[in-house]
Amino acid sequence: MSKFAAEVDSRRTFAIISHPDAGKTTITEKLLLFGNAIQVAGTVKGKKGTRMATSDWMAMEQQRGISITTSVMQFPYNGRTVNLLDTPGHEDFSEDTYRVLTAVDSALMVIDGAKGVEDRTIKLMEVCRLRDTPIFTFVNKMDREVRDQIEVMDEIEDILKIQCAPITWPIGMGKAFKGIYNLYTDTIHVFEPGKGLTIPDDVRVEGLESDEAKTLLGDLYDDFVEEIELVRGASHEFDLDAYQQGLMTPVFFGTALSNFGVREMLNDFVEWAPKPLSRNTETREVDPHEEGLSGFIFKIQANMDPKHRDRIAFMRICSGRYTRGMKMKHVRIGKDVKIADAVTFLAGDRSNVEEAVSGDIIGLHNHGTIQIGDTFTEGEDLKFSGIPHFAPELFRRVRLADPLKMKQLQKGLQQLCEEGATQLFMPTKNNDLIVGAVGVLQFDVVAQRLKDEYKVECIYEPVNVFTARWIDCDDDRKLEEFKRKAGDNLSVDGGGHLTYLASTRVNLAMMEERWPDISFRSTREH
Ligand code: G4P
Numbered sequence: 109m110s111k112f113a114a115e116v117d118s119r120r121t122f123a124i125i126s127h128p129d130a131g132k133t134t135i136t137e138k139l140l141l142f143g144n145a146i147q148v149a150g151t152v153k154g155k156k157g158t159r160m161a162t163s164d165w166m167a168m169e170q171q172r173g174i175s176i177t178t179s180v181m182q183f184p185y186n187g188r189t190v191n192l193l194d195t196p197g198h199e200d201f202s203e204d205t206y207r208v209l210t211a212v213d214s215a216l217m218v219i220d221g222a223k224g225v226e227d228r229t230i231k232l233m234e235v236c237r238l239r240d241t242p243i244f245t246f247v248n249k250m251d252r253e254v255r256d257q258i259e260v261m262d263e264i265e266d267i268l269k270i271q272c273a274p275i276t277w278p279i280g281m282g283k284a285f286k287g288i289y290n291l292y293t294d295t296i297h298v299f300e301p302g303k304g305l306t307i308p309d310d311v312r313v314e315g316l317e318s319d320e321a322k323t324l325l326g327d328l329y330d331d332f333v334e335e336i337e338l339v340r341g342a343s344h345e346f347d348l349d350a351y352q353q354g355l356m357t358p359v360f361f362g363t364a365l366s367n368f369g370v371r372e373m374l375n376d377f378v379e380w381a382p383k384p385l386s387r388n389t390e391t392r393e394v395d396p397h398e399e400g401l402s403g404f405i406f407k408i409q410a411n412m413d414p415k416h417r418d419r420i421a422f423m424r425i426c427s428g429r430y431t432r433g434m435k436m437k438h439v440r441i442g443k444d445v446k447i448a449d450a451v452t453f454l455a456g457d458r459s460n461v462e463e464a465v466s467g468d469i470i471g472l473h474n475h476g477t478i479q480i481g482d483t484f485t486e487g488e489d490l491k492f493s494g495i496p497h498f499a500p501e502l503f504r505r506v507r508l509a510d511p512l513k514m515k516q517l518q519k520g521l522q523q524l525c526e527e528g529a530t531q532l533f534m535p536t537k538n539n540d541l542i543v544g545a546v547g548v549l550q551f552d553v554v555a556q557r558l559k560d561e562y563k564v565e566c567i568y569e570p571v572n573v574f575t576a577r578w579i580d581c582d583d584d585r586k587l588e589e590f591k592r593k594a595g596d597n598l599s600v601d602g603g604g605h606l607t608y609l610a611s612t613r614v615n616l617a618m619m620e621e622r623w624p625d626i627s628f629r630s631t632r633e634h
Contacts, residue, residue: 112429112465113397117383119467121191121424122244123208125236126218127226131248134364135218136181136194141307141367142374143183143190180422180469188378191469195232203498203546204407204528207480209235210495211406211424211469214242214381216373217357218364221247221254221281225267233268239494240354242382243270246373251301251363253282258342261359271356273346276372277339278361280328287324288361288369289316289336292346296321297372304366352382384467387426389483389490394427396466401428401436402485403470404492405478408527419523420451420471421478428486430464436484438477439491447472479603480528497632500531500544503573503609504551509565517541520562524554525602533576533599533607536591542571542599542609572611577628579606586625594619605632 109117126132181192193212195205209215215236217229236243247260254260261272276288279296287299298311313320316336322329350356358376362369384396387404394402407422435444450470464470472478481495508517521541525532530550533542545551551568558564578601581587591598597609608628610616620628 112399115189116396116466118188119191119384119465120188120214120378120381121193121212121384121467121469122214122216122377122381123193123195123212124216124218125195125205125209125229125232127220127223127228130218130220130223130226130229131364132218135216135246135248135370136192138304138364138367138370139190139192139374140181140183142371143181143185180471182468185374186378189468190378191467193469205232206235206498207406207495207528209241210239211404211422212241213383213385213467214244216244216246216377219245219247219260219264221249221257221260221278221361222252224255224260224263230267233270237269237354242352242354243357244373244377244381245272245357245359246364246370247278247359247361248364250278250281250285250288250361250369251299251366257361258339261343264357264359270354271344271350272359273344273351273356274339274359274361275346275376276360276362276369277336279325279332284328285363286328288372289332290372291336291340296324297369298324299363299366299368301366303368304363306367307371308367310371348380351380384426387492388494389492391490394490394492396427398427399429400486400488401430401434402426402483402488402490402492403430404484404495405472405480405482406495408474408478408480419474419476419526421474421482423450423470423472423484425464425466425468425470426492427466429466430468430470432462435486437487439483439485439489440479441477449473474526476523476526479526497528497531498546499576499578499630500546501575502546502548502551503533503542503544503571503576504568505571506541506543507567507569509567513564516562516564517558517566520558520564521554522602524557530554531576532602533609534601535599535609537595537598540571542573543568544573544576573609574612575610575616575630576601577608577610577616577630578632579608580627580629581625583625586623590623590626594623603632 124132124136179194183190193208195208219225247257257278264270264272274291276290278288279286285299287297289296294315296313298313300308300311313324315321316333325332344356346358347356351358360369360373364370386393386395403423403425405421405423409420430450433446433448435446438445450472483491508514521532524530531544533544543554555566558566594608599607599609601607
């Protein structure tokens, strides 16, 4: 194998999916600890505390206790290079999360052992299923009084429709939690409470039959041996192919807070999780081992760091190698651009990337020319497919508190909407600015950021819009006629696309019937 192929194959690019509060932030922090990206836990997580979060960028996230932005964390582990893409947990940011999941090769599902499968997990799994994303499962909070774990496993199988193959199994729970037992290596990993801030020692007992195991488990021993028999009988044996096809999930138990069980999961994760996969474009499949660089933008983030007032476009590299200073073709606008200063984000630090290969994520400085869904190559005209924009469901007109700041408002809205969480619509008949969002919290985020980053105060007003549809038509004459007749409801979105803003469901249905040659699309491929 060439050096390049080996480098590509060492990549493990994934995201964590979970219901809020299941422990995603806590486990992220522990993964960074194992990857030596941080030295002491607590430097990442700062929700209620004073320490600044590494993966939480903005003060707002801390105030609200949710993760709004997506960041990318790279760290080496056991000879692999792990790329962890953080996903916003709040449901108002589902579209953002959706696009992050198009940029990964696998996902880690974190489940609260006391709560089992929750709403948000169900939705995220639906998204993963669209691409048969392989899923690792970590059942968290074993240091608490949790539910019967066989029941939780059944719930995962029934509700999420994926076979479970437990790799480790918890010994006791809550105050009586003693550790985990690896069903495949016949090893007990012994739990020592209160070691969550650093990497704990790996205390092992080999063999469930051993005297040491009997001493360790004490009164629990007989019941546990019986439980393991039951678990082996009632669950599936791990099958790597079935996992990689998204049909089966290996299940691990532990407590992220005490940093226990995470290492065992991570060790198997870097072995089993898929290396960078091929990706589809509109014309052909792109193999990650191809030498020519290609990649797509799945996320744009403005002003991540107030000290650097710029926007970053996150690109998933799908083939080839990025080297500093290289030329790339920005396919949509047909221009070559020289990229001297791509960045990665490691624990809040920005460092210039010298090199990156398929599977890696790099951040490109965006001065307004890059949009979500854009493809970059070393010359070939490719366009990666499958990165949709969804029609927003909520709309507000934006008015200025100080009318003299119109320019700043327009610029701010345009830039914030480029990030993809909200969308901007500018009616063709008047000067209104209408913001569309999938969830109501996004309006607050936009207002707050306009204030903080663009120094404009805005006021929202209700607007009579039920939904937006992107307009497409092959027949230019028909399109012109439509534009004349439907002008009052037409607008241009932030990407310059014509959209129809329907006032009611009935209005939309009527227009669709009246204009059979016009397509009213509820999603727009970037
Ligand atoms: P999220 O990102 O998925 O929303 O969850 P997060 O990691 O923030 O964890 C949610 C809460 O659950 C936190 O408590 C966290 O400390 C706790 N937690 C995470 N893992 C474990 C675990 O293994 N055992 C126990 N007992 N608790 C766990 P919090 O009170 O909301 O926040 P904080 O006061 O700890 O910051």
